[in-house]
Amino acid sequence: MYAQMVKSESTDESAEAIAFQARIDAGEKIEPKDWMPAGYRKTLIRQMGQHAHSEIVGQLPEGNWITRAPTLERKAILLAKVQDEAGHGLYLYCGAETLGVTRDELTEMLLDGRMKYSSIFNYPTLTWADMGAVGWLVDGAAIMNQVPLQRTSYGPYARAMVRICKEESFHQRQGYDIMMKMANGTPAQKKMAQDALNRLWFPSLMMFGPSDAESTHSEQSMKWKIKMNTNDELRQKFVDQTVPQAEYLGLTVPDKTLKWNDEKGGYDFAEPNWDEFFEVLKGNGPCNTERLAARNKAWDDGKWVRDGMMAHAEKRKIRKVAAE
Amino acid sequence: MTDTTAYFEFLCRMGDNTLVLGHRVSEWCGHAPILEEDIALANTALDMIGQTQMWLGLAGEVEGEGRSADDIAMLRDAWDFRNCLLCEQPNGDFGQTMMRQFLFDAWHLAMLTELQNSSEQRVAEIAAKAIKEVQYHVERSGDTVIALGDGTAQSHERMQKALNLLWPYVGELFTPDAVDTAMAEAGIAPDLTKLRVGFDTHIGQVLSEATLAIPDSNFAHQGGKSGFQHSEHLGHILTQMQWLQRAYPGASW
Numbered sequence: 316m317y318a319q320m321v322k323s324e325s326t327d328e329s330a331e332a333i334a335f336q337a338r339i340d341a342g343e344k345i346e347p348k349d350w351m352p353a354g355y356r357k358t359l360i361r362q363m364g365q366h367a368h369s370e371i372v373g374q375l376p377e378g379n380w381i382t383r384a385p386t387l388e389r390k391a392i393l394l395a396k397v398q399d400e401a402g403h404g405l406y407l408y409c410g411a412e413t414l415g416v417t418r419d420e421l422t423e424m425l426l427d428g429r430m431k432y433s434s435i436f437n438y439p440t441l442t443w444a445d446m447g448a449v450g451w452l453v454d455g456a457a458i459m460n461q462v463p464l465q466r467t468s469y470g471p472y473a474r475a476m477v478r479i480c481k482e483e484s485f486h487q488r489q490g491y492d493i494m495m496k497m498a499n500g501t502p503a504q505k506k507m508a509q510d511a512l513n514r515l516w517f518p519s520l521m522m523f524g525p526s527d528a529e530s531t532h533s534e535q536s537m538k539w540k541i542k543m544n545t546n547d548e549l550r551q552k553f554v555d556q557t558v559p560q561a562e563y564l565g566l567t568v569p570d571k572t573l574k575w576n577d578e579k580g581g582y583d584f585a586e587p588n589w590d591e592f593f594e595v596l597k598g599n600g601p602c603n604t605e606r607l608a609a610r611n612k613a614w615d616d617g618k619w620v621r622d623g624m625m626a627h628a629e630k631r632k633i634r635k636v637a638a639e
Numbered sequence: 640m641t642d643t644t645a646y647f648e649f650l651c652r653m654g655d656n657t658l659v660l661g662h663r664v665s666e667w668c669g670h671a672p673i674l675e676e677d678i679a680l681a682n683t684a685l686d687m688i689g690q691t692q693m694w695l696g697l698a699g700e701v702e703g704e705g706r707s708a709d710d711i712a713m714l715r716d717a718w719d720f721r722n723c724l725l726c727e728q729p730n731g732d733f734g735q736t737m738m739r740q741f742l743f744d745a746w747h748l749a750m751l752t753e754l755q756n757s758s759e760q761r762v763a764e765i766a767a768k769a770i771k772e773v774q775y776h777v778e779r780s781g782d783t784v785i786a787l788g789d790g791t792a793q794s795h796e797r798m799q800k801a802l803n804l805l806w807p808y809v810g811e812l813f814t815p816d817a818v819d820t821a822m823a824e825a826g827i828a829p830d831l832t833k834l835r836v837g838f839d840t841h842i843g844q845v846l847s848e849a850t851l852a853i854p855d856s857n858f859a860h861q862g863g864k865s866g867f868q869h870s871e872h873l874g875h876i877l878t879q880m881q882w883l884q885r886a887y888p889g890a891s892w
């Protein structure tokens with residue numbers, strides 16, 4: 316997901332912590348000024364920060380195609396999408412700031428590698444069909460996780476999700492629309508569409524994170540309602556939704572073991588290569604180096620701009636005081 | 640020059656300006672100095688691509704040969720482009736991008752203000768729609784020029800450099816040629832020389848607040864809007880912009 320493998324802190328047995336858990340169990344929303352366990356705060360900062368970073372880094376693989384979009388309309392749609400993603404980053408940073416961390420602190424942690432972003436954005440976008448596949452699969456997988464997060468216990472996070480989800484489902488429809496055009500287009504376009512699915516299928520399944528059986532962090536986060544479903548549940552739901560869509564496109568999901576299972580009412584499917592996943596998290600994905608370098612360059616090159624704007628704002632303040 | 644030819648040329652000038660500058664601005668996507676600027680730059684580019692669709696769509700209708708806005712944008716070579724040279728200049732640093740934007744926006748605002756009274760109703764309608772966006776663009780680019788000009792010593796120096804670099808590309812916007820004269824006579828577009836006074840007042844005010852000095856030169860590069868001689872940059876823009884349409888002719892996207 317946009318927040319993967321988020322390490323959860325533990326709670327304590329104080330009276331406050333017990334009362335806090337009771338509020339969550341009763342479905343109440345926790346607001347910034349409310350008391351909360353230090354572990355809850357820390358875990359949420361990690362999760363919301365990682366989610367925000369994913370939106371920001373996520374601009375890059377799609378931004379890669381804006382200047383090459385094939386029509387004016389496609390260019391406009393892609394620009395609007397990438398602009399939305401930056402907006403999502405902004406709401407999420409603002410949400411995280413209510414927990415007592417600044418956007419600049421979070422940014423520094425992204426840039427020096429202390430914080431992560433979703434593994435998916437370390438894969439390259441190689442053809443125009445990837446703009447379709449990213450919307451369809453990547454935004455599609457993100458929605459699977461984010462729709463339930465609209466009910467998460469932390470108020471600012473839940474509200475950010477409501478806004479974000481509306482836009483994400485729009486992105487997914489637009490991505491699928493590109494896939495339709497490509498899959499029903501010329502043989503070369505159809506080949507691009509199949510190639511995009513071949514490359515992005517397993518990385519999309521990885522977005523949900525490894526099986527919860529292997530994930531030690533899930534349990535506490537689920538109690539706190541900052542994680543609403545298990546990774547496996549969401550992955551299954553995603554596969555069940557996506558396979559018929561691929562069939563409708565006339566494309567083949569690159570998994571020979573894929574098979575409908577009547578008994579469980581869902582598909583059986585192959586696990587992604589988790590060794591590859593852990594390598595990507597370690598920095599060894601195909602684009603980790605470029606993505607982090609691009610964000611670092613933007614930040615470093617922009618320093619004089621941020622300094623200039625701050626200096627100007629200061630001057631104005633002083634002038635205003637002097638005039639009064 | 641027949642009326643239709645001049646009118647078509649004029650519409651291509653309007654549409655190619657926003658197409659090429661919109662392309663340039665979109666190159667920033669994901670690389671801006673602040674998140675808010677990423678959003679604002681994408682938004683500006685998006686507005687300009689929308690304006691391009693209107694101008695070039697009308698150009699295709701006026702030409703009457705069945706070309707769509709996309710055909711005109713994606714399937715012409717550099718010599719058929721009619722954007723001014725300012726729009727195709729490279730982004731440089733963020734300051735250079737915003738200075739280019741401000742100089743263009745200030746001209747664009749003056750132009751669209753007059754085009755709202757065009758004798759061609761379609762032109763007046765497009766101008767009325769576009770001007771709402773451009774008022775916002777110029778406010779934003781102007782504020783950024785002021786903030787960075789009157790910021791730190793370093794930001795001031797960079798903005799002055801950007802202004803010096805881009806100043807020779809301003810004159811083309813106001814130098815009428817046969818197309819402009821035909822448009823002015825038909826009441827379709829204003830007399831460009833008359834726009835200059837308002838433009839000078841507008842930028843004079845912003846640049847002085849930005850503590851920047853307008854270069855003491857009237858030299859103006861020419862050749863963009865006539866298509867006679869673009870810069871070397873345009874061809875590289877087109878190799879990116881048109882690549883898919885050229886590599887897969889006739890495909891629908």
Ligand SMILES: [Fe+2]
Pocket residue numbers: 370399400403479483
């Ligand atoms: Fe998003």
Ligand SMILES: [Fe+2]
Pocket residue numbers: 370373400453454457
């Ligand atoms: Fe996204």
Ligand SMILES: [Fe+2]
Pocket residue numbers: 400454482483486
């Ligand atoms: Fe999205």
